[in-house]
Amino acid sequence: MPSRNSGRRAGGTAAEAVAVALRAMTSDAAAGSRRAASRIGDAADAAGLVDIAYGTVDTPIGALLVAVSRRGVTRVAFEEEIGDTVIELSDDTTMRVLRSARGTDEVRRQLEEYFGGRRHEFDVSVDWSELHGFTRKVLRETARIPFGSVLTYREVAGRAGNSRAMRAAGNALHANPVPIVVPCHRVIRTGGGLGGYGGRLDRKEALLRMEGSLL
Amino acid sequence: MALHTLLLEVVDVEPRRGEVGGGGGRPHGTRGVPESLRPPPFEDFLEANRTAVYRFLLASAGPDADDCFQETFLSALRAYPRLRDESNLRAWALAIATRKVIDSARSRARRPVPVEDVGEAASSADPAPVDANDPLWQALRTLPPRQRAAVAHRFVLDLSYAEIAAALGGSEEAARANVYQGLKKLRERMGNDDAFEE
Numbered sequence: 001m002p003s004r005n006s007g008r009r010a011g012g013t014a015a016e017a018v019a020v021a022l023r024a025m026t027s028d029a030a031a032g033s034r035r036a037a038s039r040i041g042d043a044a045d046a047a048g049l050v051d052i053a054y055g056t057v058d059t060p061i062g063a064l065l066v067a068v069s070r071r072g073v074t075r076v077a078f079e080e081e082i083g084d085t086v087i088e089l090s091d092d093t094t095m096r097v098l099r100s101a102r103g104t105d106e107v108r109r110q111l112e113e114y115f116g117g118r119r120h121e122f123d124v125s126v127d128w129s130e131l132h133g134f135t136r137k138v139l140r141e142t143a144r145i146p147f148g149s150v151l152t153y154r155e156v157a158g159r160a161g162n163s164r165a166m167r168a169a170g171n172a173l174h175a176n177p178v179p180i181v182v183p184c185h186r187v188i189r190t191g192g193g194l195g196g197y198g199g200r201l202d203r204k205e206a207l208l209r210m211e212g213s214l215l
Numbered sequence: 216m217a218l219h220t221l222l223l224e225v226v227d228v229e230p231r232r233g234e235v236g237g238g239g240g241r242p243h244g245t246r247g248v249p250e251s252l253r254p255p256p257f258e259d260f261l262e263a264n265r266t267a268v269y270r271f272l273l274a275s276a277g278p279d280a281d282d283c284f285q286e287t288f289l290s291a292l293r294a295y296p297r298l299r300d301e302s303n304l305r306a307w308a309l310a311i312a313t314r315k316v317i318d319s320a321r322s323r324a325r326r327p328v329p330v331e332d333v334g335e336a337a338s339s340a341d342p343a344p345v346d347a348n349d350p351l352w353q354a355l356r357t358l359p360p361r362q363r364a365a366v367a368h369r370f371v372l373d374l375s376y377a378e379i380a381a382a383l384g385g386s387e388e389a390a391r392a393n394v395y396q397g398l399k400k401l402r403e404r405m406g407n408d409d410a411f412e413e
Contacts, residue, residue, distance in 0.1 A: 014402045019370040021351055021405070026273040026371050032344050033269030036284045037261055040292075043285050049292050090256030094296040098258060 041100035051095040053103025054086060059115045060210075061203045064180070066107050067097075072125030073107050076178045078199040111180065117210075120147035122181050130177070137161060138172040145186040148211050152190045174198050186213070254298045261288060264308040267372060271309060274367035275316045275360075277352040278343040283319055287312040306381050309372075313364045313382045320360035354404035362397030369394045 044050050052074060054067040062079035067089055077085040090097045101108075106124060113119035131139060137160035145151055151159075157169035173184040179199055185207045189195045197204035208214040254260060268287060272280040290311050345352050355363055361383060368374040368382055379390040 015370065015398060017405075018366070018398055018401055022274050022367065022370050025345065025349070025351055026270045028344075029270035029273060030266050032273070032280070033265040033284070035341070036269060036281050037265040037288075040261060040285065040288050044289060044292050047289055049289060087256075090258065093254050093256060093298075096257055096292055096295060098292075 041098040042102040044096070044098055045100040045103040049096060050098050050100055050103055052089055052097045053100040054089065054097065055099060055101055055104035055108055056082065057108040057111050059111065061115075061199075061206050064111065066104050066111065068104050068107060069127045069129075071127040071129055073178050073181050074127040074130075076180055078179075078203065081199075107181070114180070115210075124181065126178055126181060134160060134162070134165065134168055135172040135175065138169050139176055139182050139184070142173065142176070142184055142187060143182045145183055147183075148213060150186045150188050150208070150213050153187055153195065154190055156187050170196065180207070183207075186211075254295065254304065257292060257295050260291070260295075260304055260308075264305055267305060268308050268312050270371055271312055271364075271367050272316065273345055274355065274371045275313075275364045276319060277345040277349070277356060278347045279319055279323075280344040281341070283312065283315040286315045286319075290315070306378065309368070309374075309378075309382045310384070313368075313384075316364050317360045320363075351405075354401055357404060358397050358400055362393045362400070365390060365393035366397040366401060370398075 041050070041053070045053055052067050052069050054065060054075075056063050056065050058064075063082065064079070065075065065077040065082040065085055066073065067075035067077075067085070075085060075089065086097075089095070107122075110119055110122055110124060114122070126143070128136060128140075138156055141156055141159040142151075153166045153169050153173075154163055156173070157163050157165045160169065162168075169187075173187055174196060176182055176184040176198065179185070185197060185204045187195065188208075194201060194204055194208075205214060255263075265284075265288075269280065269284055272283045272287075276283040287308065291308060355366075358366070365379055365383060368379045369376075374382070376387045376390045376394070379394065380387045383390055383393065
């Protein structure tokens with residue numbers, strides 16, 4: 001108790017003694033507020049105040065960020081993109097973007113099951129609202145490719161309505177905001193080459209190997 | 216006073232459903248607002264203000280600090296998409312927290328305290344942020360909530376009387392009087408309590 005009395009004994013005023021006692025009482029505020037702040041995302045989600053909830057999940061191809069809007073999964077980002085993706089999502093401050101385990105629970109669980117070999121299909125809604133035109137058609141078709149099979153860029157372009165638009169299809173797949181959930185890794189070159197992948201080619205290879213599409 | 220009027224307006228108004236993530240298409244309400252007037256992302260606002268708010272609440276809400284903290288930032292979050300003036304977000308956060316302290320003291324006065332206290336303590340995984348039996352808290356809790364808040368603002372956060380007035384929603388003279396009365400009572404209680412004597 002020395003700190004509470006030192007102000008007074010040193011001839012301090014009433015105000016100083018009170019200030020010293022109150023500072024001692026509140027000295028743990030940094031740690032306490034960190035704990036309290038870490039619960040805000042889940043509480044806000046429970047209260048329906050979150051527009052985009054995000055969270056991370058550890059997988060064999062690195063940590064993944066998942067972001068879920070009121071409409072569904074709106075973003076899946078690979079480890080090295082996580083920081084930029086959170087900044088990008090948070091940029092529009094009319095959208096309430098918060099880290100929340102609660103708000104991302106379902107998609108994180110399904111991704112864990114997928115990487116654990118216990119799930120072949122994702123049963124989550126995707127937020128298609130920002131995807132338009134040919135890009136949307138290509139990704140919609142890609143979402144239908146089942147686990148364990150692949151299509152060529154030409155085939156996907158064809159299903160989306162224009163088999164000659166292979167390059168446009170490739171661009172759409174490269175810009176896929178929800179990789180893995182919309183399995184753009186299941187689209188390869190006509191000759192059997194892997195083609196490209198937004199999230200590094202070794203990841204595409206690992207995913208196709210995991211699904212048994214690549215030996 | 217102008218700031219405070221704005222604050223009350225913002226805190227009280229619930230954003231309309233559909234304006235935020237409701238209907239068709241992602242809204243871009245901040246697009247037309249100059250960059251400098253846009254508030255930061257909510258999580259940055261939370262990170263920048265959490266410690267000051269919590270420090271204030273430890274002294275003014277004691278064992279209820281965690282509940283008040285959550286209510287403060289959920290209220291802020293509710294209003295956040297409509298927020299335009301970034302000039303003093305800390306003052307805004309503290310004004311909301313101050314109101315939570317006053318509201319929580321009022322609702323606490325209306326309900327039978329002991330039973331609920333036991334229930335909360337038993338169900339909560341974390342220890343209370345301030346021990347309900349702490350002699351300083353025992354002295355603080357006897358103050359009227361406005362005085363308790365004013366004392367916390369003055370002596371924990373070192374706010375000016377103008378800032379305290381903004382947080383309490385009154386004049387600077389009223390803020391001064393609240394600090395003075397609170398301090399006086401606190402000294403009396405501390406002086407009469409053996410726990411504060413050596």
